[in-house]
Amino acid sequence: MQTDNNTGIAYTYNEPFTFYEFMFETAQLAKENGLKNVVVSNGYINPDPLKKLLPFIDAFNIDLKAFTNEFYTKQTRGKLEPVLKTLEIIASGSSHLEITNLVIPGLNDDETNFEKMVKWIAENLGNEVPLHLSRYFPQYEMNLSATSTKKLEELYKLAKQYLHHVYLGNVNDEKRSSTFCPECGNLLISRNHYETLVSGLANDKTCKNCGTQLKIVL
Numbered sequence: 393m394q395t396d397n398n399t400g401i402a403y404t405y406n407e408p409f410t411f412y413e414f415m416f417e418t419a420q421l422a423k424e425n426g427l428k429n430v431v432v433s434n435g436y437i438n439p440d441p442l443k444k445l446l447p448f449i450d451a452f453n454i455d456l457k458a459f460t461n462e463f464y465t466k467q468t469r470g471k472l473e474p475v476l477k478t479l480e481i482i483a484s485g486s487s488h489l490e491i492t493n494l495v496i497p498g499l500n501d502d503e504t505n506f507e508k509m510v511k512w513i514a515e516n517l518g519n520e521v522p523l524h525l526s527r528y529f530p531q532y533e534m535n536l537s538a539t540s541t542k543k544l545e546e547l548y549k550l551a552k553q554y555l556h557h558v559y560l561g562n563v564n565d566e567k568r569s570s571t572f573c574p575e576c577g578n579l580l581i582s583r584n585h586y587e588t589l590v591s592g593l594a595n596d597k598t599c600k601n602c603g604t605q606l607k608i609v610l
């Protein structure tokens with residue numbers, strides 16, 4: 393396996409758990425050759441195969457599409473509980489975990505349910521789990537208006553009351569795409585589209601300003 397100038401493999405775009413056996417075998421080979429494995433998924437997998445896969449996956453980004461079973465039943469023909477169980481299993485292991493929530497007007501942007509979601513994340517997964525709030529745009533069979541940036545900013549502010557690392561996606565917002573120290577507010581990593589600059593983080597992953605140890609993966 394050629395690994396020169398190759399960081400690793402991301403299993404994404406098509407739901408990777410639908411080709412679980414292929415991914416599992418590939419991830420083992422990649423790991424043996426010093427490559428990283430990243431899974432981007434809707435989180436719909438049974439506990440046993442997930443636990444079998446965990447030792448070979450360095451990072452997960454899981455879609456938490458909403459925090460009501462009604463949304464999952466109507467919009468995805470699935471259920472919320474299996475996704476929450478997946479998140480808990482990943483969080484209990486050593487793999488890095490991040491969560492993405494696509495905010496859709498009128499479907500999952502209710503602030504009461506949103507607050508329940510971020511509180512659940514903080515209490516059950518930890519307040520250092522990054523949460524990405526992505527802006528929805530009308531596509532294919534859904535013609536609802538695009539998510540307003542004002543709504544995203546309101547949800548961002550609400551989520552920051554419970555979680556250290558919250559980001560806005562599908563918007564041009566450098567401040568809310570960057571990482572700040574949860575203790576002193578020092579800018580650690582600035583992001584602007586595909587440009588990233590690590591400025592406030594020491595080599596030992598502490599804040600250069602206040603010395604707080606941070607669980608950041610570089």
